[in-house]
Amino acid sequence: METFASALQKNIADLRRQRLYTVRSLADRLAELGQPVHPSGITKMENGTRTPSALEVVALALALNVNVSRLLMPFTASSNEQFELPGVGKVSAFDMWLWADGWQPLDLPDDENTGRALLDFQLHARPPQLVKPEAREDWERLRNIRAAKGDDASGEH
CATH class of the missing domain: 1.10.260.40 (lambda repressor-like DNA-binding domains)
Known part of the structure; x- marks a missing residue:
């Protein structure tokens, strides 16, 4: 590995x-x-x-x-090849590249929090000028909805 x-x-x-x-x-x-x-x-x-x-x-x-x-990083994007990431453990090369290139976090939840985690990562993994405008708009919309419900969209309380 x-x-x-x-x-x-x-x-x-x-x-x-x-x-x-x-x-x-x-x-x-x-x-x-x-x-x-x-x-x-x-x-x-x-x-x-x-x-x-x-x-x-x-x-x-x-x-x-x-x-x-x-x-x-290993020069492969295979989801079958595993990579040892310090402090995290085994991660597929495919997921490593998505993370390294700022597309998604390594620990993307597979539940109702997927969209929130993805938006949060994309908005903080790159400078604002490189974030797709629709991602910023989605994040603002989500933040406003959560704020109206009394929940902080950043996950910090």
């Missing part, structure tokens, strides 16, 4: 090769981006003996022309 660590090391190596970078040329590109990493550091990242910092992950994503999620 894949983890963030194993996905990250595999994805760095795979994307570096797909982009036709040598370890040295990727190190040079990272230095151009203001985040120098010695070629041996990249090799260690790829074999799992060195964990990149958050800034290095961002620089790697820029250098490899992908988003950060592509580096951190």
